[in-house]
Amino acid sequence: MKKLSPLQIERLKYQPKLPSSLAKGINSLELIEGAPTQSVRDQAQIHELFKNTYGKPVVTFKNSIKTSASTVRNVGVILSGGQAPGGHNVIAGLYDALKQANSANKLYGFLGGPSGIIDGKYVEFTDEFINDYRNTGGFDIIGSGRTKLETEEQFQKSLEVCKKLNISAVVIIGGDDSNTNAALLAEWFVKNNAGIQVIGCPKTIDGDLKNEQIEISFGFDTATKTYAELIGNIQRDANSAKKYWHFIKIMGRSASHVALEAALQTQPNITLISEEVEQKKMSLESIVNYMTDIIVKRSNMGKNFGIAVIPEGLIEFIPEMKSMIANLNDIMASLETDPSFVNATTIREKFDIVENRLDPANAKVYNSLPALIKGQLLADRDPHGNVQVSKIETEKLLIEMIQTKLDEIKSQGEYIGKFSPQSHFFGYEGRCAFPSNFDADYCYSLGFNAFALINFGLTGYLSSVRNLTAPAAEWVAGGVPLTMMMNMEKRHGEMKPVIQKALVELNGPVFKQLEQNREDWAMNDRYLFPGAIQYFGPSCVCDVTTCTLQLERAKSLASV
Ligand code: FBP
Numbered sequence: 001m002k003k004l005s006p007l008q009i010e011r012l013k014y015q016p017k018l019p020s021s022l023a024k025g026i027n028s029l030e031l032i033e034g035a036p037t038q039s040v041r042d043q044a045q046i047h048e049l050f051k052n053t054y055g056k057p058v059v060t061f062k063n064s065i066k067t068s069a070s071t072v073r074n075v076g077v078i079l080s081g082g083q084a085p086g087g088h089n090v091i092a093g094l095y096d097a098l099k100q101a102n103s104a105n106k107l108y109g110f111l112g113g114p115s116g117i118i119d120g121k122y123v124e125f126t127d128e129f130i131n132d133y134r135n136t137g138g139f140d141i142i143g144s145g146r147t148k149l150e151t152e153e154q155f156q157k158s159l160e161v162c163k164k165l166n167i168s169a170v171v172i173i174g175g176d177d178s179n180t181n182a183a184l185l186a187e188w189f190v191k192n193n194a195g196i197q198v199i200g201c202p203k204t205i206d207g208d209l210k211n212e213q214i215e216i217s218f219g220f221d222t223a224t225k226t227y228a229e230l231i232g233n234i235q236r237d238a239n240s241a242k243k244y245w246h247f248i249k250i251m252g253r254s255a256s257h258v259a260l261e262a263a264l265q266t267q268p269n270i271t272l273i274s275e276e277v278e279q280k281k282m283s284l285e286s287i288v289n290y291m292t293d294i295i296v297k298r299s300n301m302g303k304n305f306g307i308a309v310i311p312e313g314l315i316e317f318i319p320e321m322k323s324m325i326a327n328l329n330d331i332m333a334s335l336e337t338d339p340s341f342v343n344a345t346t347i348r349e350k351f352d353i354v355e356n357r358l359d360p361a362n363a364k365v366y367n368s369l370p371a372l373i374k375g376q377l378l379a380d381r382d383p384h385g386n387v388q389v390s391k392i393e394t395e396k397l398l399i400e401m402i403q404t405k406l407d408e409i410k411s412q413g414e415y416i417g418k419f420s421p422q423s424h425f426f427g428y429e430g431r432c433a434f435p436s437n438f439d440a441d442y443c444y445s446l447g448f449n450a451f452a453l454i455n456f457g458l459t460g461y462l463s464s465v466r467n468l469t470a471p472a473a474e475w476v477a478g479g480v481p482l483t484m485m486m487n488m489e490k491r492h493g494e495m496k497p498v499i500q501k502a503l504v505e506l507n508g509p510v511f512k513q514l515e516q517n518r519e520d521w522a523m524n525d526r527y528l529f530p531g532a533i534q535y536f537g538p539s540c541v542c543d544v545t546t547c548t549l550q551l552e553r554a555k556s557l558a559s560v
Pocket residue numbers: 080081082083084174175176203204205206251252253312389390431
């Protein structure tokens with residue numbers, strides 16, 4: 001028998017909470033339809049591309065006194081993209097709802113992400129199999145992947161696999177890019193009269209798949225609490241030894257929600273927010289100056305230590321870098337098959353090829369970077385054409401530039417402190433943690449609700465559970481049309497329909513909280529030590545949601 005840790009054993013017994021509308025039973029629901037919807041931008045183009053699934057209403061569920069019989073259905077589920085705590089509970093919720101609706105229903109899990117549905121690699125879930133994964137972190141139940149489902153051939157193959165298994169609905173658990181795949185597949189299935197529904201589930205630790213209907217993506221709660229625990233521990237270490245400056249890069253491929261939330265939970269000395277850098281058009285040099293200034297001032301107070309939190313996606317928001325990376329992405333798309341680049345034997349040769357093709361201003365920026373970063377910028381793009389920012393060591397770039405700046409100041413006799421930096425990158429540490437009680441409940445509800453959407457014959461919808469700062473019984477279950485969240489963006493050098501990312505709002509209450517406090521936190525050490533996520537014990541430590549969710553919900557409730 002497999003050996004389990006004590007926490008694993010205890011967590012397997014946890015019964016996740018459901019909104020009261022869903023808890024009364026999957027066959028006792030009524031569907032309430034709102035008004036027709038529009039995409040967030042580029043309405044005409046999105047409508048043209050999604051002729052069959054565009055404009056549907058937002059829906060919610062309420063209890064019905066009537067109980068309806070459910071026809072037999074086979075459903076397939078895919079975990080897509082980066083891991084996020086709670087994915088196993090989405091599958092558990094989906095499975096439980098499906099079996100509750102009709103015990104003859106079957107749930108298939110496609111292996112290794114979207115490629116599983118194309119290649120016909122799957123498992124059938126059973127009680128025994130699923131029970132081992134309840135309330136656990138990770139996506140290892142069926143694995144995940146980043147294959148982009150977008151070609152006619154892939155859709156055709158997916159259809160054949162679904163037909164073979166008699167699958168009439170597919171649930172895609174993923175972030176903005178993966179749910180863009182879900183929208184494309186849903187449209188294609190309707191267009192081709194395949195009779196297969198597609199439902200998405202909002203996953204990503206990055207927290208950037210959100211809007212008025214989706215209050216937060218799952219995994220953000222657990223991941224940010226895990227990073228906050230680690231930052232708190234480092235703060236205590238720094239405050240004890242008083243000799244290191246810790247530069248901590250935190251995951252979040254594009255938006256800075258994760259860094260911002262972790263900062264509010266821990267109150268470090270410096271927090272950079274990419275969206276602010278972009279809005280203020282801060283150059284790399286001005287960021288370095290801002291950080292150096294705080295380092296020097298603290299040193300003058302006798303504090304040669306501190307904590308700086310850096311969002312993973314920062315580099316793409318610095319205006320000169322953004323322009324250079326956009327230019328580089330287009331070039332890299334064309335170089336993928338170029339023999340001179342593919343067969344180049346030294347990294348220097350690759351630098352030269354790229355520099356010769358970049359526009360002169362962008363070539364200058366690229367050339368100014370240390371070789372380490374130049375090389376990292378040439379790493380393979382992800383299947384969606386994005387730079388893999390987790391591989392770019394921005395924290396080391398900043399340390400190197402700050403060191404140079406401090407040496408300059410020192411040579412003018414103005415700075416006599418010591419700068420001893422340590423770099424860290426927190427990302428993978430948080431993506432597979434045991435889901436917090438919040439994520440365990442939220443994910444289970446999202447999965448259960450996904451089956452409710454299927455049962456009502458809907459397609460092209462994202463499973464939505466709202467009112468999340470209230471107790472779970474008061475959560476509102478329903479669905480949002482995927483096309484409602486879409487706009488046109490450039491990918492791999494071409495304009496494509498994609499779900500719009502939610503970036504940090506600089507006028508929003510979450511950023512304001514940081515802005516109002518950061519000068520104080522920079523000089524006076526107001527460190528908070530959140531400690532590890534608690535699963536058992538008083539509700540005030542086990543069931544608190546993130547600062548982000550609380551502040552955003554408080555604002556939206558106040559504006560109603
Ligand atoms: P998703 O958007 O797929 O949820 O992934 C987010 C993320 O965790 C980012 O924060 C990070 O940049 C990226 O995945 C890392 O990807 P990989 O796991 O492929 O290294």
